[in-house]
Amino acid sequence: MSDVKKVVLAYSGGLDTSVIVKWLKETYDCEVVTFTADLGQGEEVEPARAKAQALGVKEIYIEDLRETFVRDYVFPMFRANTIYEGEYLLGTSIARPLIARRLIEIANETGADAIAHGATGKGNDQVRFELGAYALKPGVRVIAPWREWDLNSREKLMNYCEEHNIPVDYAKNKKKSPYSMDANLLHISYEGGVLEDPWSEAEEEMWRWSVSPEAAPDQATYIDLTFERGDIVAIDGQAMKPHDVLSYLNRIGGENGIGRLDIVENRYVGMKSRGCYETPGGTIMLRAHRAIESITLDRESAHLKDELMPKYAELIYNGYWWSPERKMLQAAIDQSQGSVNGVVRLKLYKGNVIVVGRESEDSLFDASIATFEDDAGAYDQKDAEGFIKLNALRLRIAAKKGRLDD
Structure with missing residues (x-):
């Protein structure tokens, strides 16, 4: 572990990541750089600075990334009408590639040897952070404390804080939500x-x-x-x-x-x-x-987008935002949005x-054709007969052969 001299940690200022700062220093004998992102979570991020300073952190990054997050990640995703498994709008998933990108950029700026995160070994976020990191810097070292330590309960984390004089008294006095949020x-x-x-x-x-x-x-x-x-x-x-x-x-x-x-x-x-x-x-x-x-x-463009969307959603959910296949799909999606x-x-x-x-001035809806009133010859209803018979041809042939019997 002596080859790790400096680590950039995704730092929230909460109990887990405060413990991680001390654990990294103790376990790897390294310097820790903290990175805290404001993605619009609704809580002040600036207090993380004082908490990091109290832990002896010298290089502290706190950044307002709200505009970047929505403009470059959320909006492109919504151009595809993206939902995972028919319901989930991927709120957590789409934030991870941005955090991973900044972790790598800060590592490059500070000369760090590794990055670290507080995601557990049971969840998706560890995959998302690390796939993004490896895509952006193939040789980066990733440290995931939850996969290494035995501090697997809140009680153990609090005991560690007491043993190592970690200033997280606010966590004791604050009523803890029963939910992971x-x-x-x-x-x-x-x-x-x-x-x-x-x-x-x-x-x-x-x-x-x-x-x-x-x-x-x-x-x-x-x-x-x-x-x-x-x-x-x-x-x-x-x-x-x-x-x-x-x-x-x-x-x-x-x-x-x-x-x-x-x-x-x-x-x-x-x-x-x-x-x-x-x-x-x-x-x-x-x-x-x-x-x-x-x-x-256009009808076929819309239908093709609907066919591609589940794959696109799966890529984002699984952490492949930076993959060539996601970028390829994004190019097709963005090309469709000109109108x-x-x-x-x-x-x-x-x-x-x-x-x-x-x-819309780009609307393809033509009331003169769609109307149930007189369309002044815009659409010859007699043409529908041949259209239907041609499309029914294969069904008629199959029916004669008994292929369509129940």
Whole structure:
């Protein structure tokens, strides 16, 4: 272990990563650099500086990455209408490649030999952090304390703090949530506690970003979202930066009981896991994006995107953001978004996101053809007969051979 002289640690300032700082110094006899990212988790990140200094850390990085996160990671993902296993909007997954990138960049800037993270050996995050790190710096050394130490309980962690004079008294005095939570501008997740029983309903007091649909206002809220090349650029006609768009939608969505999700998902490491998520802004974005695509995308392009999306979602969930196949899919997705421009009007009501209008100068919807009234010869209905018979030809042949019998 003597070959490790300096380590860059993804540092939250909480109990686990504070222990990791001391453990790295003791176990590897190395210098520790801390990196704390503000991804819109809703808590101040600056206090991490004082905590790191109290642990003897000399090089401390604290960065506001909210705009980068939404512009370069969340928005590109939503251009694909991405959901994992039909439900999960990938709030945790999409944050990891950005953190991995900054860990590697800081390691290069500081001359560090290794990076470290606080992800456990049972979860997906260890995979996401490390696949990203190896893709960006193939020879990097990765240290994952949870796979090395025996401090596998909160009690053991607290005892370690007492033995090594680690200043985390705030953790003792602070009421600990029974849930393991992760938050950023896209979502907040909950695992553990009563959620480990898939039959147990989540407690109402667990939810932090949204009211229940039952408690949402009785009056619907209307909003207009303006899209350019597949991204939301304005709300109700007011131009906004990407991270401001998502912040606004989180607030208004949460007020209307939108974005709660309770699922059992299949982790990449092999186990099933029950988790609850609040993604109010993302839920609104997904519905609106599909609505604007419904009038601006060609049928076959839209259908092909839907076929590619599950693979794209799986790549992000499993940690392959930096892979050549994800980049290839992203290029195809982004190419499809050139005409995805216009405005979508939504009605938000008691947990529901209802599309009530959509318009675009790039719309492929032609009322003169789609009308049930006289179309002035725009569409000859007699042509449908030959179309149907040609498409039925293989079915008729198979039926004559008895191939279609039950």
